[in-house]
Amino acid sequence: MRIMILCWSVNIVLNLLVLILPLLMHSAPILYKKRGPMFFRKIIYLILIIVSVNLLVFVHPLFGIFTLALLHLLFNETDFLYRENSIYEETDLSELFDENAGPIEIRNDSDKAIIFVHGFPSCPYTFKYVAKIAEKAGYNVYAPLLPGFGTNQDDFYKSNFSQWFVYLCGFYLEMKRRHEKVYVVGLSMGGALTLKLAEKYSGTHLAPDGISITAAPVLLNSLKHRMVKSWLLYSIRSISWFVKHMEAKSERWKKMEDGHAEWMGYSGSFPVQAYSIKMAVEHIRKNLNKITVPIIAFQVPEDRTVDYKNLHYIESQISSSKAVFNTIQYDGFYNTSHCLFLYESIREKLMSDIIDFFEDSDS
Numbered sequence: 001m002r003i004m005i006l007c008w009s010v011n012i013v014l015n016l017l018v019l020i021l022p023l024l025m026h027s028a029p030i031l032y033k034k035r036g037p038m039f040f041r042k043i044i045y046l047i048l049i050i051v052s053v054n055l056l057v058f059v060h061p062l063f064g065i066f067t068l069a070l071l072h073l074l075f076n077e078t079d080f081l082y083r084e085n086s087i088y089e090e091t092d093l094s095e096l097f098d099e100n101a102g103p104i105e106i107r108n109d110s111d112k113a114i115i116f117v118h119g120f121p122s123c124p125y126t127f128k129y130v131a132k133i134a135e136k137a138g139y140n141v142y143a144p145l146l147p148g149f150g151t152n153q154d155d156f157y158k159s160n161f162s163q164w165f166v167y168l169c170g171f172y173l174e175m176k177r178r179h180e181k182v183y184v185v186g187l188s189m190g191g192a193l194t195l196k197l198a199e200k201y202s203g204t205h206l207a208p209d210g211i212s213i214t215a216a217p218v219l220l221n222s223l224k225h226r227m228v229k230s231w232l233l234y235s236i237r238s239i240s241w242f243v244k245h246m247e248a249k250s251e252r253w254k255k256m257e258d259g260h261a262e263w264m265g266y267s268g269s270f271p272v273q274a275y276s277i278k279m280a281v282e283h284i285r286k287n288l289n290k291i292t293v294p295i296i297a298f299q300v301p302e303d304r305t306v307d308y309k310n311l312h313y314i315e316s317q318i319s320s321s322k323a324v325f326n327t328i329q330y331d332g333f334y335n336t337s338h339c340l341f342l343y344e345s346i347r348e349k350l351m352s353d354i355i356d357f358f359e360d361s362d363s
Contacts, residue, residue, distance in 0.1 A: 119188030191216025
């Protein structure tokens with residue numbers, strides 16, 4: 001009896017929502033322009049859930065399974081009822097888990113600068129070697145430590161993609177104020193942040209003078225593109241309600257070859273941050289056509305972290321007139337084929353190609 005009363009109560013509430021939906025759909029053109037397709041996807045899901053609950057109450061309990069499946073889809077595949085706090089906490093550099101995990105800053109009395117943006121869940125140490133190459137080429141070099149990284153998992157758990165992007169924008173604008181030319185180089189998630197930065201400022205006087213991305217994700221799971229990074233991503237938001245992090249600790253990878261052993265960051269899985277990235281890259285993917293700044297990109301087909309299809313998808317969507325997309329042939333070493341700026345066999349040429357592209361873009 002209690003179950004039936006609960007079902008009837010839920011049914012009444014959802015049917016009241018039905019009265020609101022026609023009003024929303026009446027303003028459909030305006031809403032679509034302001035809110036985008038994600039808003040209408042939520043509306044469709046909500047209608048389906050209302051229908052399912054009615055079927056559950058009036059037809060057969062099996063429709064309850066269908067209802068739960070739709071709720072799961074709504075909850076995990078959209079940002080429905082999800083809002084991120086973009087206010088970040090300043091990193092206490094005295095709390096670094098390793099003295100080398102902090103930001104890199106090399107001033108060269110130059111009017112041009114390169115900003116390196118590290119990945120997830122790494123730190124600026126990834127750019128230790130290539131930063132020196134950029135310095136020798138006459139650039140001021142900066143590799144900021146994004147909020148939540150480089151200290152401990154509890155700090156990281158409080159952070160999200162919005163905070164990382166707000167911090168990067170502030171840092172970038174300050175460098176833009178100080179230098180005549182500013183270039184941004186991003187690896188992995190840092191590449192996604194770099195793309196979002198280019199989307200935001202392309203076509204304005206604040207646009208970066210050039211960007212470079214390496215193994216940047218804009219597609220994680222996509223059945224359309226025959227790409228499934230992890231089936232867990234379809235349930236990641238639900239998992240994040242119960243799990244903060246799994247097998248997480250700060251360490252270096254000692255067994256991998258060609259310099260990957262020097263990778264430094266958090267290991268393990270972080271469902272909250274994974275869902276944050278998942279939602280962020282979906283919005284980045286939809287705005288790639290806004291990018292008009294010069295761009296050079298790299299990826300290895302055997303990349304075990306970010307699917308190689310991302311490279312060609314980004315190339316097909318951007319609007320830059322100066323764009324170079326490179327497939328790097330890299331094998332013979334035991335590592336993830338992902339952290340290319342650490343790999344002894346290719347890092348010098350990789351950075352030289354990036355600098356040459358930036359120099360050519362100015363001419």
